[in-house]
Amino acid sequence: MSVDINLLPWRQARRERRTRRMQLWLAGMVIAGTALGFGVAQYYQAALQSQQARNRYITQQTRQLERAIEDVERYERQVEQFNEQLALFTSLQGERLQTLRLFNAVAKSVAQGVVYERLERTGSQVSVTARAGSDRQISEQLRRIAQLPTFGVPQFSEVESESDTVRQFRFRVEQQPPDDRPPAESAAEPRREEPS
Helix, strand or coil: CCCCCCCHHHHHHHHHHHHHHHHHHHHHHHHHHHHHHHHHHHHHHHHHHHHHHHHHHHHHHHHHHHHHHHHHHHHHHHHHHHHHHHHHHHHHHHHHHHHHHHHHHHHHHCCCCCEEEEEEEECCEEEEEEEECCHHHHHHHHHHHHHCCCECCCEEEEEEECCCCCEEEEEEEEECCCCCCCCCHHHHCCCCCCCC
16 A cells, blocks of 8 residues: 655645745845845935035035125225225325425515516426516526526526517426425524523
C-alpha cells in the first residue's frame, strides 16, 4: 500500500503567502517611495520658497540702495551747484572790492584841472579818457597814477587838443592785486614816551 500525500494545497498556501508577502513588500516600497518623493518635493519646495524670499529681500535692498545712490548723486549735484554759486559769489565779491579800490584810487589820484570822462575796466586792465587844461596837468595826473600802489605804470596812448585850453588824453594802466598783508603798526604809529 502506498500512501498518497497531496502536497498541492500546502504548495498553494505557501505560494499565496509568498505572493501576499511580495505584494506587501511592493506596497511598502510604493508607500515608502511616495513618502520619500513627497518629502524630497517638500524639501525642494521649502528651499525654493526660501530662495525666493532671499531674492525678494535682495531685490528690495537693491531698490533701496539705488534710491540711496540717486539721493547721493542728487546731493552731489546740489553740492556742485552750491560750490559754483559760492565761487560766483566769491568772484563777484572780489570784483566788487576791486571796483571799490579802483574808484577810491581814482578819487585820490585826480589832479587839479583834470576831469575823467570815461573809465573802463576789462579784467585788470583799466582804460581812462580824461580832459585837462595843460600838458603839465596831464603829466601830473600820470605821475599820481604811477605813485599809487593800486595801479602799475600808466601807458599813455594819445592826446588831442580840442581847443587852446582843453586837451583830451587817454591812457591805460594795469590794476594791481590787493596787498592783503596788514600794515606794520610800528611804522604807522610813532612811539610815545610816557612822562616819568
